[in-house]
Every structure is written in C-alpha cells, then in structure tokens.
Amino acid sequence: MSEISTKPPSGMRDFLAADVLRRRHVLGIVQRVYESFGFVPLETPTIENLSTLLGKYGPEGDQLLYRILHRREKLQRALAAGNATELELSDEGLRYDLTVPLARVVANYRELPAFYKRYAIQPVWRADRPGKGRFREFYQCDVDITGTTSVVADAEVCGAVAAVLHALGFTEFSIQTNHRELLRAFVAAAGLLPEQESPALIALDKLDKIGRDGVLQELAQKGLGDGGARLLTALEQARQPDALATLAASDGPFRAPALALQTLFATAAEGPAGKHLVFDPTLARGLGYYTGPIFEIAVAGLAGSMGGGGRYDGLIGMFKKQAVPAVGFSLGLERVLLVMEERGMFPALGVGPQVLLCRMADVPAPVAVRIASQLRAAGLRVEVFADTPQMGKQLAYANAIGAPFAAILGQAELAAGTLAIKDLRAGEQASVPAVDAAAWIARRC
C-alpha cells in the first residue's frame, strides 16, 4: 500500500460538522450548569512533567501514560548511554486526567481562594485499547472543590453533575456511592491484607453478573478463598436496605465512614443529586488517590460508567508540604454522547448557511459579495456560491448542504433591484425587493 493511511490513529477521531454540533450542545450545557454552581474555569497544558503524572494513578495508570520522547541532543545522549529506561528517554507526558493537573495548580498558586471551586473541560489521553465508548483521546468535564472537608462540597459536586444530566434530559441514572474507609474496614474485618482489597473487590463487583458461586470461584482462584468468602457475606449484608444505618450505629471502624455517608445522603437529598445517590458497598474505584466517599454514575444500557469521582484529601499534599483536602466529580463527554445518541436525545441542531446566494455568469462577483454582506448584517448565515455554473448545479448544491433558501441573482433581478428567493423545502419562489430580502427570509426560517 503506497498510499498514506487517511484514518486517524487508533482510538482517536475526527469530528465532522454534525458531531461537533452535538458535542458543543452538550458542552454548552455542562459549562452553563457548572458555572451556575459557582465553579470557575481552569485550563492547563496538554503536556505535564512526568514527575507530576507518575505515581498518582497506580501501576496500571502509569503504564497508560503517553510519554513524550526527548528530542535532538538530549535523546542522543540518552540513547548513547545504552539500555536507556523509559524515564531516561522522556520526562514529559500527555495529561491523563484533569484532577492531577488541578492538584498541581492548587499547590503552585498560593493566591487561589482558600476554597477553590473550579471546573475544567479538556481532552485527556490514555494509551488504552479502544472499545465501545472508550477512546485514547477523550474529554472530561470536571468539577472540584479544594480546601474543605465539608460534606457540603461532596454534595455540591454530586449536585453539579446531576444537574447537568437533568439539563441534558436524563431522568433515570444512579450515582453509586461508597466510602474508601468503609471498604478498608470490611477488608480488614474479613481478615484480608490491604493489598488484597483490589483483587477481592474486582471479583465481588461481578456478583450481579456471575452470581454468588461465580464470585466464590474467582476469589478462590485468586487465593482469597476464606477471607474473600467472609467479605462476600459481609458485603451482601451491607446491601440490605438498612445496612448503612446499622453500620453507622455500630462501634468500631465502620461507624465513622457510615455516618459520613449518611450525612452526605441527607445533605445531597436537598439538591439535584438527591434521589440519585445509592449506597453500593461493592463500588471500588481504581484510581489510587481517593480517600473518602467515592462515586460512579451508572445508567441502564451502558457497560462502563458515565462519570466518577470522590474525595482525595492526600493528593495535593503530594505536591506541597501542607495537605489540602479536595473532592471532585468527572463526567465523560463521550459516554454521555454515546447514550444520548442511542436514545435519540438530541434536539435538532442547525448548521450551515440559511441562504445560498446564487448568481448568473453575467452578474459580477462584487455585487454578490455586497448583497451577501447586507444579508449577513441582518443576521442571516449566508454562503456565496463561488462559481457560476448553470443554475441547476447551484441549486443542487444548496439542496445538498441543507440550505433552506436560495437567493438567485441575474440581470433581471439586478435591473429590478430584487432577489429571486426560492424556498427549497416548499419548492416555492418569490421575487422580493433586495432591501426586504433578509426580513422575508428571516420570517420563514
């Protein structure tokens, strides 16, 4: 194959007009709702130092970082040394999420408000294997609040994403909620080691899919047989309706996190997230930096999640001496779009010119440009057909791009000071004085 591939790289996409409009539609609502909660925007660079990125996402996360190769002399030096490691060949990488850059920014700018509420809508990159709703370049829409451990902050970030989903037209979705400390207490009580938490929870998460026996089998395979079985029993009990209240009333390590979740539910109940928050004792999120409540948005028919978040009181402290508590929530734009597309949730989104200005070959181009300018000044979206093929060609083009009107300019119109305006949808045509044309079209758009 001598031709150059015209496809974008794996997991990355081009967006044509219709795609862009749908994305903008969603992003506009996200921005408006986030700002209504008092969040202010932040944009950070595409590229971060690897020292910023590494060690924040867990070992799997580090593997998924896109790293940027040294250039020129620096690369030559690293290669000349022989057996160069990844770290010696690169010291920068592409942003993996929006939370770690936020943590860096909070640590870097002392002048930020003590309670910093920021939103960020930017692409992130992960060297993942692409799949349905999974890409190597995708947009996250984050809200975060730093500087407070208050449950109000937890409830507000949940409320913000819930309000976005409502504004987009979602009614049925749940925000699965758990608490990192509660999980830790369950794992300890079952006699498992802290490092066994992750594999045990991955197996337990499949309870609904593969059933109790399937989970037990998988736990045994991982060498977590007895402790895993105890954990399964405990979590099954925790899924009962009043389990959270029981845990909150208990003594010992379950009490504090269970109380925290109860307080969160009671607080969030007064906001948009209210009825959507659901306690899920088996929810465990992969990112390493969560310390308190953790969230994941679940919607029927979507395998993955539409968003996730949680409290991470230790992350910012990795960048500066004093720890700063923080909580955040992230919506995955592509996941939202995927579900909205499947369900036909988009309104009609217009694009392209409302009027195509066509002209005969004997009409000078400057005249067409002048008339187009007049129509645009009146607020219409206008395209001037560049060439002057036969009128059928020009109208066929107008039809192909979906322009509802064509304005035709020939010697007859020039002499009379009119435009022949054709309504492509109705198939009707009228001769309209040029000065009235814009209003005539606007009335019918």
Next chain:
RNA sequence: GUGGCUGUAGCUCAGCUCGGUUAGAGCACCAGGUUGUGGUCCUGGGGGUCGCGGGUUCAAAUCCCGUCAGCCACCCCA
C-alpha cells in the same frame, strides 16, 4: 492482556461453502435528458493491485499460514 467476529468501489454489503473468462448491487459521485431552477424520474459514465505479506495450485476475492486494522464480549476505566 484474554476470547470471538469482520476486512471486497467514497459508504453499506453480495460473491468465498465446492478455486475457473473482463469481481457485482444499492446509495453516493460525474455527464446528458433540461444553456435561469434543486429534491422525483430516465439514460450513460468514472471508480476496486478483493487490508497487507507469503504459501498451495495450471489457475486464488475464494483454500492454508502469518501480519495489520476495525468491531463485539471480558478486564479496566470516563
């Protein structure tokens, strides 16, 4: 990372089981029917080294091996 499915025209696909002249269809595109009128209709046309590489064979889109890419499920995530 694991398992499965699919790669044929710009797009959606047929043909492959059982190898046999110039590889087809619909849509899209171009031209004409209509030199100031689109969307419908009619006629004609351009466009394919059958993903890539190798093997078997007199002969490969078709059979075999490899490879790459895409999709689906799992894993993980947003």
